[in-house]
Amino acid sequence: MTPLHPSRNGHSAWAPAPLQAVRPSYWTRRGVMYSGQAEDALLSSDFDRYRGKVQLILTSPPFPLNRKKKYGNLQGPEYVDWLASFGRLFSEMLTEDGSLVIELGNAWEPGQPVMSTLALEALLDLLKAGPFHLCQQFICYNPSRLPTPIQWVNIERIRVKDAYTHVWWMSPVEKPAANNRRVLKAYSGAMLKLLASGKYNAGRRPSQHHIGKTSFLRDNHGAIPSNVLTLANTRATDSYLDYCKERRLPPHPARMPTALAEFFIKFLTKPRDIVLDPFGGSNTTGAAADQLKRRWVSIEPDAQYIDSSRGRFERTWKRRPRPARGR
Numbered sequence: 001m002t003p004l005h006p007s008r009n010g011h012s013a014w015a016p017a018p019l020q021a022v023r024p025s026y027w028t029r030r031g032v033m034y035s036g037q038a039e040d041a042l043l044s045s046d047f048d049r050y051r052g053k054v055q056l057i058l059t060s061p062p063f064p065l066n067r068k069k070k071y072g073n074l075q076g077p078e079y080v081d082w083l084a085s086f087g088r089l090f091s092e093m094l095t096e097d098g099s100l101v102i103e104l105g106n107a108w109e110p111g112q113p114v115m116s117t118l119a120l121e122a123l124l125d126l127l128k129a130g131p132f133h134l135c136q137q138f139i140c141y142n143p144s145r146l147p148t149p150i151q152w153v154n155i156e157r158i159r160v161k162d163a164y165t166h167v168w169w170m171s172p173v174e175k176p177a178a179n180n181r182r183v184l185k186a187y188s189g190a191m192l193k194l195l196a197s198g199k200y201n202a203g204r205r206p207s208q209h210h211i212g213k214t215s216f217l218r219d220n221h222g223a224i225p226s227n228v229l230t231l232a233n234t235r236a237t238d239s240y241l242d243y244c245k246e247r248r249l250p251p252h253p254a255r256m257p258t259a260l261a262e263f264f265i266k267f268l269t270k271p272r273d274i275v276l277d278p279f280g281g282s283n284t285t286g287a288a289a290d291q292l293k294r295r296w297v298s299i300e301p302d303a304q305y306i307d308s309s310r311g312r313f314e315r316t317w318k319r320r321p322r323p324a325r326g327r
Contacts, residue, residue, distance in 0.1 A: 022040055053274055087130040091132070097171070104168065123168060134168065183225055266292065275294050
């Protein structure tokens with residue numbers, strides 16, 4: 001059990017426990033999954049090979065939920081202190097122009113129809129601890145998400161359903177490596193017709209913005225995406241779930257959408273860069289990185305979730321270690 005100690009504000013706060021051993025669980029040609037706690041792994045000598053060489057840390061840490069889940073979560077000031085404690089560790093792992101991307105869901109006060117600010121408090125403390133610059137905020141919107149919280153949405157009908165998570169892009173520098181040309185969206189039908197016609201009504205708009213003709217008639221092979229990502233993650237079956245079902249393994253209950261991982265890996269890294277997920281879960285990040293020809297490292301303490309995550313690499317994982325190494 002992680003010990004608690006009095007924090008500056010008098011609350012019981014999270015304190016690090018003695019380091020525990022971490023070990024590789026499985027490998028692919030491009031990456032390795034480690035078994036253990038993230039804080040233990042990042043402080044271990046095994047991770048010296050990665051320090052200063054990770055281009056992207058992409059992760060979704062446990063949310064500060066008000067009821068305990070099997071995959072674990074802290075609450076109150078303990079959560080804030082715990083997440084903030086990774087600021088320096090993450091900064092040490094990143095390259096000079098690397099990025100940290102964290103998905104944080106919403107949490108609610110216990111027994112009340114009001115939202116908790118713990119995730120935001122933890123984010124602010126993490127930014128200071130890095131220290132990191134906040135490059136941009138994203139919204140990951142799931143239009144098919146089930147109505148939650150049930151008590152306030154379905155029963156009392158005094159709230160609407162919670163259908164998005166926050167995604168925060170941070171970096172130790174103001175201009176980390178990034179290229180939005182790698183994440184262009186397909187043009188709309190209207191834009192395709194405009195390009196085909198070669199005609200556009202350029203000039204000054206009521207907003208006083210001046211729109212040049214050439215800027216809208218140039219084919220850039222796609223449209224620049226916005227910071228609102230619409231990604232459903234509600235498929236009843238996929239190869240990962242099939243693998244879990246066949247082997248009677250519990251699927252992870254809070255899986256990151258694969259398309260979310262793919263977006264940021266394409267946007268912020270290039271092939272052969274190293275991508276790290278310190279809260280690996282079902283290893284969506286590692287699988288997406290593997291498919292996109294990036295090297296990857298993931299960490300997960302739960303043995304059953306590690307076993308089930310092998311389903312994402314059923315054809316590629318190997319018995320002998322081939323961990324991603326720095327340049």
